Amino acid sequence: MLAFGTRAHAQTDSLPSWNDGTAKKAIVEFVRATTTQGSPNFVPPAERIATFDQDGTLWVEHPIYAQVMYCLDRVPAVVKAKPELAKVEPFKTVLSGDREAIAKLPEGELLKIVAATLTGMSVAEFQAEVKQWLVAARDPRWKKPYTELTYLPMQEVLKHLRANGYKTYIVTGGGQDFVRVYSEAVYGIPPEQVVGTAGGTKYGYDKSGKPLLTKEPRLLLNDDKAGKPEGIQLMIGRRPLAAFGNSSGDQQMLEYTKAGDGARLALLVLHDDAKREYAYGPANGLPVTKVGAFTQALHDQAQKQGWVVISIKHDWRRVFAFE
Amino acid sequence: MLAFGTRAHAQTDSLPSWNDGTAKKAIVEFVRATTTQGSPNFVPPAERIATFDQDGTLWVEHPIYAQVMYCLDRVPAVVKAKPELAKVEPFKTVLSGDREAIAKLPEGELLKIVAATLTGMSVAEFQAEVKQWLVAARDPRWKKPYTELTYLPMQEVLKHLRANGYKTYIVTGGGQDFVRVYSEAVYGIPPEQVVGTAGGTKYGYDKSGKPLLTKEPRLLLNDDKAGKPEGIQLMIGRRPLAAFGNSSGDQQMLEYTKAGDGARLALLVLHDDAKREYAYGPANGLPVTKVGAFTQALHDQAQKQGWVVISIKHDWRRVFAFE
Numbered sequence: 001m002l003a004f005g006t007r008a009h010a011q012t013d014s015l016p017s018w019n020d021g022t023a024k025k026a027i028v029e030f031v032r033a034t035t036t037q038g039s040p041n042f043v044p045p046a047e048r049i050a051t052f053d054q055d056g057t058l059w060v061e062h063p064i065y066a067q068v069m070y071c072l073d074r075v076p077a078v079v080k081a082k083p084e085l086a087k088v089e090p091f092k093t094v095l096s097g098d099r100e101a102i103a104k105l106p107e108g109e110l111l112k113i114v115a116a117t118l119t120g121m122s123v124a125e126f127q128a129e130v131k132q133w134l135v136a137a138r139d140p141r142w143k144k145p146y147t148e149l150t151y152l153p154m155q156e157v158l159k160h161l162r163a164n165g166y167k168t169y170i171v172t173g174g175g176q177d178f179v180r181v182y183s184e185a186v187y188g189i190p191p192e193q194v195v196g197t198a199g200g201t202k203y204g205y206d207k208s209g210k211p212l213l214t215k216e217p218r219l220l221l222n223d224d225k226a227g228k229p230e231g232i233q234l235m236i237g238r239r240p241l242a243a244f245g246n247s248s249g250d251q252q253m254l255e256y257t258k259a260g261d262g263a264r265l266a267l268l269v270l271h272d273d274a275k276r277e278y279a280y281g282p283a284n285g286l287p288v289t290k291v292g293a294f295t296q297a298l299h300d301q302a303q304k305q306g307w308v309v310i311s312i313k314h315d316w317r318r319v320f321a322f323e
Numbered sequence: 324m325l326a327f328g329t330r331a332h333a334q335t336d337s338l339p340s341w342n343d344g345t346a347k348k349a350i351v352e353f354v355r356a357t358t359t360q361g362s363p364n365f366v367p368p369a370e371r372i373a374t375f376d377q378d379g380t381l382w383v384e385h386p387i388y389a390q391v392m393y394c395l396d397r398v399p400a401v402v403k404a405k406p407e408l409a410k411v412e413p414f415k416t417v418l419s420g421d422r423e424a425i426a427k428l429p430e431g432e433l434l435k436i437v438a439a440t441l442t443g444m445s446v447a448e449f450q451a452e453v454k455q456w457l458v459a460a461r462d463p464r465w466k467k468p469y470t471e472l473t474y475l476p477m478q479e480v481l482k483h484l485r486a487n488g489y490k491t492y493i494v495t496g497g498g499q500d501f502v503r504v505y506s507e508a509v510y511g512i513p514p515e516q517v518v519g520t521a522g523g524t525k526y527g528y529d530k531s532g533k534p535l536l537t538k539e540p541r542l543l544l545n546d547d548k549a550g551k552p553e554g555i556q557l558m559i560g561r562r563p564l565a566a567f568g569n570s571s572g573d574q575q576m577l578e579y580t581k582a583g584d585g586a587r588l589a590l591l592v593l594h595d596d597a598k599r600e601y602a603y604g605p606a607n608g609l610p611v612t613k614v615g616a617f618t619q620a621l622h623d624q625a626q627k628q629g630w631v632v633i634s635i636k637h638d639w640r641r642v643f644a645f646e
Contacts, residue, residue, distance in 0.1 A: 046513055123556060167515075180560045190369055191560035192490075201556050203549035203575055211579045213556050220543055220557065226526035233446060233524050233536050234543065235558060237503045237514035252526055256534045 014160040017153040017318040023267065023310045027157060030265040034241060035164045041263035045165040049240045051195075051232060051253060052158070054172040054179060056246040057269050058187065059150040060139065061291045062278045066146040067174050068110075070133055072102065074117040085116075103290070118175060119199060119215045126215055130181040144322065147186045152321045154244070154269075158187060161242070169240070171232060172196045173224035173249050177215065195235040197223045228253035241265065248293045251301065258305055266307040270294055273313040276323075337483040340476040340641040346590065346633045350480060353588040357564060358487045364586035368488040372563045374518075374555060374576060375481070377495040377502060379569040379615045380592050381510065382473040383462065385601045388614060389469040390497050391433075393456055395425065397440040408439075426613070441498060442522060442538045445529075449538055453504040467645065470509045475644045477567070477592075481510060484565070492563070494555060495519040496547035496572050500538065518558040520546045551576035564588065571616045574624065581628055589630040593617055596636040599646075 018024040033041040034048065055061035075094045078085065085091040090109035093101050105113075118126070139149055158168050170189055172179055176196030183189040200218040205211055223231040229252050232240065242265035243250070243257035254266040271280050271292065280289040283299035302309055312319065341347040356364040357371065378384035398417040401408065408414040413432035416424050428436075441449070462472055481491050493512055495502055499519030506512040523541040528534060546554040552575050555563065565588035566573070566580035577589040594601050594617070595609060603612040606622035625632055635642065 046507065049515075176557075177560070184369065192372075192558070194560065198557060201553050203552045203579070211552065211575070211582045213552060213579075229526045229534065229536060230524050234499075234521060235515070237500070237517065252534070256526070256536075259534045 014163065015153065015156045017156055017316060019315055019317050021315050023308050023315045026265065026267070026308045027160070030242060030263055031160060031164050031166075033263045043241060043262065047238065047241070048161075048164070048166040049169065049236060049238055050161050050166045050242040051169045051171040051236075051240040051244070051257070052154070053228075053245040053247075053250045053253070054170050054174055056271065056292045057244050057250075058154050058158075058170070059146070060277065062271075062280070062289065063140070063291075065174065065291060066137075066139075067178050069137060069146075070130065070178065071110075071113050071117040073133060073137065074129070075113060078116050091116075115217045118178070119217045121215060123177065123201060123213045123215060126177060127181050130178055134182055142320075142322075147182055148322055149320065150186060151269075151316070152318050153316045155187070155321070157244070158189070162188065166242075167193060169193045169195060169232075169236065171223065171228050171243075171253060173222075173227075176221075176223070195221075195223060195231045197221060197227075224249045226252045229256040232256070243267070244269070246271070246292060246294060248295050248298050251298060254307055255301075255305070258307065266302075266305070267310055268294065268298065268302055268307055269310045270312065272311050273316075273319070276316075276319045277312055337486065338476065338479045340479055340639060342638055342640050344638050346631050346638045349588065349590070349631045350483070353565065353586055354483060354487050354489075356586045366564060366585065370561065370564070371484075371487070371489040372492065372559060372561055373484050373489045373565040374492045374494040374559075374563040374567070374580070375477070376568040376570075376573045376576070377493050377497055379594065380474075380567050380573070381477050381481075381493070382469070383600065384614045385594075385603070385612065386463070386614075388497065389460075389462075390501050392460060392469075393453065393501070394433075394436050394440040396456060396460065397452070398436060401439050414439075438540045441501070442540045444538060446500065446524060446536045446538060449500060450504050453501055457505055465643075465645075470505055471645055472643065473509060474592075474639070475641050476639045478510070478644070480567070481512070485511065489565075490516060492516045492518060492555075492559065494546065494551050494566075494576060496545075496550075499544075499546070518544075518546060518554045520544060520550075547572045549575045552579040555579070566590070567592070569594070569615060569617060571618050571621050574621060577630055578624075578628070581630065589625075589628070590633055591617065591621065591625055591630055592633045593635065595634050596639075596642070599639075599642045600635055 015024055033039050034043045052058055055065050072094055075091055079091055090105050090112055134147055139146055161168055168189055170179055170183060174196050176194055176198040179196050180191035180194045183194050198221045200216045200220050201213040202216050203213055221231050239260045240257045243253050244267045245254055246269040258264045258266045271278050280286050280292055281294050282288045283294045283296045338347055356362050357366045375381055378388050395417055398414055402414055413428050413435055457470055462469055484491055491512055493502055493506060497519050499517055499521040502519050503514035503517045506517050521544045523539045523543050524536040525539050526536055544554050562583045563580045566576050567590045568577055569592040581587045581589045594603050602609050603615055604617050605611045606617045606619045
């Protein structure tokens, strides 16, 4: 019985959606090295932290971040509450529905939409709105809820790490409060393990005297680039053992992770599969797009510092669970 | 065998340092109600969050916060590195060793000491300094390391909650990075479950090109009063089911906790035992002291909103593990 149990365990493949290759091997070996008692790189369970970028690493980020779609979709409701905004840019352009003009809005104008749609309401109201939107919204290509567009191979990595005592964290440039609404249901990651771009809240009371937290436009953490290790320090207070990303926004998180002692794992998802997902770079001559930036410099740094590049085309047997 | 096991379990007292009374009963009943399958107030394990103030709730805060002692003790090293500070206030007064004059330093001057001793170095350097200090420093009354001055009854509550699937958090007005250095060893609370007053860090590289996080004076979270529920939202993103405090600084955290649905528990430690610890209020006519503020207003609110007051004198059979 015992022998059978051991054999059965050894034969189980925790990453069935991955093709055999460098990336799969690196993940499996890293987990084994850090969790096998007596291994020179063994790490006590309490210190097993792995961090994951979200957009482009755990789910699809093209053609536009889901959270940006949320903000744009919320504009009519915002204007309904404040009709004077209908004649003011950038709200006027968003209401026009002219996709080309919307895509051309400069970043400063987009920030006005972000502030109007993500702040000024209570945390509870915001959570209810996001929940409602997630049920109704559809990705334009697959006609499915955004929450179904997570990468099956990455879901397997999350589960494999947790099955081996790792705490899995999302460390995203997206809004911390936004991602927390669905992180547990979609990734098995509880809200307290989501680090993201975060604004302050203001404590107060509603008319009946009940405590209330109101979302404020005051930015506390811009969780992108250098903000990622800074956010990890603020929210976790330990250096990750493994970090997964897909763009220049993840460079510092991966560097910081790899610079720790013992076995460390840094991985980058390369979107090189236009047929099953998208192909964009600009590393390896892939096209430049508005979201995501797997630059040649990032590619070179990965080579130099021993980060693993995950090719969607070659490393992933399946991309989505619904396929 | 089974019957014996059940009986043995039922007879185990998880809070042996507590006298039977309202406070002990409230804690035991709350844990039972929220963790018993089929109970109307049952809460799934993922949502079981309990938060604890530190100073005066988990360990002694008198006659002066341990972290303030740390800052004062670090002044000679700071002045050694920057000799010009020796002639500048408040450093001059601290170096004089005149305890009365030091105690009289206004808050603005103390903040200069805080900035000089808690920021400007790397996170790793800071952690090493705090660790070293904790080994050497002694509380003036008990002549013991500060880390031994935790309240045994509260350590039992932490363990009892964790044994029942609760995640225990420290939510302190003290420095997040300071408390994180010892929270795991002293309370069994990992650094990622410490929410405290937090400054920003700056990501950069040392001379050899290795990534480095430098502690900055920029304040991100003043984790006191209204800052406590705000900090809980930032760092945890869920409302606690239970919260423990001891002063006006904990009022908003306790209100916020109690305002949630279902069974909620809010408790305040009242320091009314001058013999075994300290007696200070000013509620119940206890003396006003420089640290801690269990005001009459807080006492009245506790009565009105059903918060439990823990009397050290009456509720705690033992105060410290070393006794």
